[in-house]
Amino acid sequence: xxxxxxxxxxxxxxxxxxxxxxxxxxxxxxxxxxxxxxxxxxxxxxxxxxxxxxxxxxxxxxxxxxxxxxxxxxxxxxxxxxxxxxxxxxxxxxxxxxxxxxxxxxxxxxxxxxx
Amino acid sequence: xxxxxxxxxxxxxxxxxxxxxxxxxxxxxxxxxxxxxxxxxxxxxxxxxxxxxxxxxxxxxxxxxxxxxxxxxxxxxxxxxxxxxxxxxxxxxxxxxxxxxxxxxxx
Numbered sequence: 001x002x003x004x005x006x007x008x009x010x011x012x013x014x015x016x017x018x019x020x021x022x023x024x025x026x027x028x029x030x031x032x033x034x035x036x037x038x039x040x041x042x043x044x045x046x047x048x049x050x051x052x053x054x055x056x057x058x059x060x061x062x063x064x065x066x067x068x069x070x071x072x073x074x075x076x077x078x079x080x081x082x083x084x085x086x087x088x089x090x091x092x093x094x095x096x097x098x099x100x101x102x103x104x105x106x107x108x109x110x111x112x113x114x115x
Numbered sequence: 116x117x118x119x120x121x122x123x124x125x126x127x128x129x130x131x132x133x134x135x136x137x138x139x140x141x142x143x144x145x146x147x148x149x150x151x152x153x154x155x156x157x158x159x160x161x162x163x164x165x166x167x168x169x170x171x172x173x174x175x176x177x178x179x180x181x182x183x184x185x186x187x188x189x190x191x192x193x194x195x196x197x198x199x200x201x202x203x204x205x206x207x208x209x210x211x212x213x214x215x216x217x218x219x220x221x222x
Contacts, residue, residue, distance in 0.1 A: 102149075
């Protein structure tokens with residue numbers, strides 16, 4: 001059973017870059033798509049983007065100018081960078097396996113944007 | 116981009132009731148639709164994919180139907196453990212937009 005675990009700072013200052021890493025255990029990162037999804041407190045789910053293990057990516061157009069997702073197959077990890085953050089980027093960030101059919105999710109990590 | 120809507124936004128029903136949630140896409144998405152359940156404070160869980168295929172381990176009281184632009188999630192007999200917010204998600208093409216959610220609780 002694959003497990004995913006997000007890690008990274010829980011507090012980011014406005015205008016800075018949010019950086020999170022997802023470590024995959026119990027299976028290989030190869031041959032799958034991997035996604036980032038976020039959920040502002042008390043609100044719904046927003047798909048951020050995905051990466052294939054080969055490195056190809058697809059991002060939500062609403063965030064595309066600020067998002068970079070990368071993969072490190074040697075570490076079985078993939079990462080999210082979101083630049084120029086504002087308070088509107090405060091959310092629980094989930095990493096997940098899959099794209100439109102997400103079977104496995106990390107526990108989620110709350111990232112607060114505040115000075 | 117295709118927009119997803121859900122109705123109702125919330126509902127309250129009695130244990131044993133049949134509950135139906137509707138999801139509508141602004142353009143046709145064939146059957147590329149998934150349903151997720153998110154219990155309070157928990158991670159979303161995949162219930163149904165391809166509009167009507169039940170994910171392994173999901174109780175059979177859950178069912179999905181629809182194609183094109185209109186989809187439904189039905190709980191045939193509502194149980195206390197079904198209290199949750201339910202989201203639909205399109206995945207015919209990126210962006211894989213979620214619906215706004217339907218909150219279900221017990222009357």
